[in-house]
Amino acid sequence: MASNPVLVVHGGAWAMPDDMVEAHVRGVRNAMAAGWRVLEREGAALDAVEEAVVVMEDDETFDAGRGSFLNRDGKVQLDALIMDGATLRAGGVGCVERLRNPVRAARKILSESPHVYFVAEGAERFAAEHGIELCRNEELVIAREVERLREYQTDAAGHGNDLFAPAISHDTVGAVALDGDGNIAAATSTGGTLNKAPGRLGDSSLIGCGCYADNLSAAASTTGWGEPIMKLVLAKWTADRISAGNLPEWAAQEAMNYLQQRVNGHGGIIVLNAAGQFGIAHNTPRMAWGLKTVAKEEAGVERGAA
Numbered sequence: 317m318a319s320n321p322v323l324v325v326h327g328g329a330w331a332m333p334d335d336m337v338e339a340h341v342r343g344v345r346n347a348m349a350a351g352w353r354v355l356e357r358e359g360a361a362l363d364a365v366e367e368a369v370v371v372m373e374d375d376e377t378f379d380a381g382r383g384s385f386l387n388r389d390g391k392v393q394l395d396a397l398i399m400d401g402a403t404l405r406a407g408g409v410g411c412v413e414r415l416r417n418p419v420r421a422a423r424k425i426l427s428e429s430p431h432v433y434f435v436a437e438g439a440e441r442f443a444a445e446h447g448i449e450l451c452r453n454e455e456l457v458i459a460r461e462v463e464r465l466r467e468y469q470t471d472a473a474g475h476g477n478d479l480f481a482p483a484i485s486h487d488t489v490g491a492v493a494l495d496g497d498g499n500i501a502a503a504t505s506t507g508g509t510l511n512k513a514p515g516r517l518g519d520s521s522l523i524g525c526g527c528y529a530d531n532l533s534a535a536a537s538t539t540g541w542g543e544p545i546m547k548l549v550l551a552k553w554t555a556d557r558i559s560a561g562n563l564p565e566w567a568a569q570e571a572m573n574y575l576q577q578r579v580n581g582h583g584g585i586i587v588l589n590a591a592g593q594f595g596i597a598h599n600t601p602r603m604a605w606g607l608k609t610v611a612k613e614e615a616g617v618e619r620g621a622a
């Protein structure tokens with residue numbers, strides 16, 4: 317069935333200050349340009365979400381790839397998932413420290429492994445064996461984040477810094493796409509939360525939590541405080557509302573209500589079905605988002621009932 321392509325991306329949901337808006341909007345627009353180049357050449361949704369996410373992993377504005385938040389030990393530890401709505405194939409990596417673009421490794425797992433998920437050294441080994449160059453962890457660490465961690469750890473000791481307040485940045489990135497063949501896909505990539513314990517895995521790379529795609533329901537990518545999102549398996553919860561006949565726009569908003577009311581969580585979600593209907597919602601003051609269709613391109617930092 318021929319469809320008109322649609323691409324939706326996000327770059328984190330939090331109380332983003334005014335002076336960071338421009339970089340975020342530029343970042344999501346660059347990501348959309350990369351994803352759209354795939355879709356306009358009649359490429360697959362799966363390739364489009366991968367390319368869009370790679371651009372945001374490479375952009376230090378976001379908490380993904382180089383420039384991510386540091387864990388308690390001062391290291392970058394990355395998680396990513398990509399999922400194909402046509403086949404339900406998925407690939408995920410967790411707690412990787414030597415990959416510039418974890419979504420590329422996730423894609424290799426999806427395409428070339430009978431398994432779905434690899435963690436830590438095993439994930440890096442799989443990536444290297446499949447032609448992905450490993451880097452040193454120090455190459456992923458930037459001065460801004462060393463300073464942010466130092467400030468947080470100093471403040472946390474004496475002032476009870478609330479890591480999970482919406483003011484703490486959640487700059488995870490994600491994309492959902494519909495291609496001309498009527499297939500949808502989703503990808504999410506993150507450095508996780510600031511000062512996380514080494515080995516802590518958030519929602520982003522877990523199937524159904526931070527990312528999900530099924531042609532029969534929807535493709536979804538979330539961002540925000542990971543632990544509450546995981547408890548609700550929120551991406552799948554949202555997709556299920558859509559397969560039950562609800563519009564993605566309603567389901568996205570309802571997911572944010574559920575997150576808030578059931579577990580006092582905060583974050584954001586993008587969701588898209590195979591009919592090209594989409595939803596973008598957040599319960600944080602802002603979320604970087606972008607939308608591209610054949611008819612229009614939009615990007616911003618506020619959407620829905622924020």
Ligand code: ASP
Nearest residue numbers: 486487488508518540542
């Ligand atoms: N959800 C991510 C995590 O908890 C963080 C984020 O969205 O920025 O790992």
